[in-house]
Amino acid sequence: MVDPLALDEAVLDVVGLGYGPSNLALAVALAEHNAGAPGNAQLTSCFFEKQPSFGWHRGMLIDDTTLQVSFLKDLVTMRNPTSEYSFLAYLQSKGRLADFINHKMLFPSRVEFHDYLEWVADSFKENVQYHCEVVDIRPVEEDGEITCFEVEAHDRSNPGTPMIRRARNVVMAGGLQPHLPEGAQLSDRIWHNHELLDRLRQLTGAEARSFTVIGAGQSAAETVEYLHRTQPEAEIHAVFARYGYAPADDSSFVNRIFDPEAVDHFYRSPEDVKQMLLDYHRSTNYSVVDLELIDELYRRLYQERVTGRERLRVHNISRLVEARTVEDSVRATVEFLPTGEHTVMDTDYLVYATGYRPMDVLKALGTVAPYCRTDESGRVRVRRDYRVETDDALRAGIFLQGPTEHTHGITSSLLSNTAVRVGEIVRSIAGGRHDTDQAPAYADAEA
Numbered sequence: 001m002v003d004p005l006a007l008d009e010a011v012l013d014v015v016g017l018g019y020g021p022s023n024l025a026l027a028v029a030l031a032e033h034n035a036g037a038p039g040n041a042q043l044t045s046c047f048f049e050k051q052p053s054f055g056w057h058r059g060m061l062i063d064d065t066t067l068q069v070s071f072l073k074d075l076v077t078m079r080n081p082t083s084e085y086s087f088l089a090y091l092q093s094k095g096r097l098a099d100f101i102n103h104k105m106l107f108p109s110r111v112e113f114h115d116y117l118e119w120v121a122d123s124f125k126e127n128v129q130y131h132c133e134v135v136d137i138r139p140v141e142e143d144g145e146i147t148c149f150e151v152e153a154h155d156r157s158n159p160g161t162p163m164i165r166r167a168r169n170v171v172m173a174g175g176l177q178p179h180l181p182e183g184a185q186l187s188d189r190i191w192h193n194h195e196l197l198d199r200l201r202q203l204t205g206a207e208a209r210s211f212t213v214i215g216a217g218q219s220a221a222e223t224v225e226y227l228h229r230t231q232p233e234a235e236i237h238a239v240f241a242r243y244g245y246a247p248a249d250d251s252s253f254v255n256r257i258f259d260p261e262a263v264d265h266f267y268r269s270p271e272d273v274k275q276m277l278l279d280y281h282r283s284t285n286y287s288v289v290d291l292e293l294i295d296e297l298y299r300r301l302y303q304e305r306v307t308g309r310e311r312l313r314v315h316n317i318s319r320l321v322e323a324r325t326v327e328d329s330v331r332a333t334v335e336f337l338p339t340g341e342h343t344v345m346d347t348d349y350l351v352y353a354t355g356y357r358p359m360d361v362l363k364a365l366g367t368v369a370p371y372c373r374t375d376e377s378g379r380v381r382v383r384r385d386y387r388v389e390t391d392d393a394l395r396a397g398i399f400l401q402g403p404t405e406h407t408h409g410i411t412s413s414l415l416s417n418t419a420v421r422v423g424e425i426v427r428s429i430a431g432g433r434h435d436t437d438q439a440p441a442y443a444d445a446e447a
Helices: 021-035 087-094 097-103 110-122 193-201 218-230 254-258 260-268 271-280 291-307 361-371 415-431
Strands: 014-017 045-049 128-130 132-142 145-155 162-167 169-172 176-178 190-192 210-214 235-239 312-315 318-326 329-336 341-347 349-352 356-358 397-400
Touching: 014 021, 014 145, 014 162, 021 045, 021 110, 021 415, 045 132, 087 097, 087 110, 132 162, 132 361, 169 361, 190 193, 193 218, 193 349, 210 218, 210 341, 218 235, 218 291, 235 318, 254 260, 260 415, 291 312, 329 349, 361 397, 397 415
Parallel strands: 014 045, 014 169, 045 128, 169 397, 190 349, 210 235, 210 349, 235 312
Antiparallel strands: 132 145, 145 162, 176 356, 318 329, 329 341
């Protein structure tokens, strides 16, 4: 076997960019493929991750928050229900399987699910280079064709030492990037919610009088709830343009949009139907909140009005016009949309809970980006097996995990379809299926 991290000219089958849940699931799928493949059909791989260790939204691992998808949509079960890396196998290894069953829960806490991900990641730690950031992907030409890529990564703790790996395929899973409104400027007092817990830990001993949270989605509501619960002396201001938090639609029929075959339907649909499906079902995932959390926040708001001590203040149908740090506070200007009236208020800390956006694929691809084909909107064209369409001269493969909503639908950046997707990618790489747009059969979904 080739040491995937050896400093030599060996050409790997796969180099993964990013090591969150998607590429962790890919590492498992590759291992399970290799376990059943003869030596000459096994796939070599390595992964680069810029974080110093495995972590998935650590800044929002709020106690008591739960996963929003079933534990059965873990890294493997939808692809291979007998995998030793399932959430149930994790529970068994921790001695909690019976307790979890008695708990009668489909949705584990995020803290527990993160521990599951770390448990799986620990089995594959030899195959990943942490604290390494990929800075370029260069095409390598042979006899007039580009047969592989040269991936350059820099060790963030030792920037002067580049690391080069050659690969026949790269799989990009850079995750979602925190989104800020145009013109927003972060500071020691203005944060994005993805760093909430880290920032709050730094406030130990400091007494905050007020926090202001911008946004109306799940992470915004969770941030408001957590601050209200853990900062008992502070006022918590929630600012959003809607009349109130909108509930997520997780009803059984609508949840079929997350089924594996829904990807087939979406991929084969004309553009107007794709947009219609995205518009119809945005309430399953975007800017919506679990109903139980909405009810809890409203209960607190009402109870405070009863007692006369109102710490939770909701500024609905309003938007933030400006926020700037002024000495030891943030001066926020909020516009009440029906009248256009502006209110200026000073708050100790302001948190943007304004969501995430997919990575810029073409920017991340570096030198190889010009070889990728795009549609009329400038988005990369992606085949059904998640391989980017490229010029004919480029025979090496670029696969995407995440930024494919325009081609594969709403599950592209969610856990729901991760296990199945990585199985499709592994089969495509293993079989050299570079010229098909046909969906694979789900009946034999194991990698």
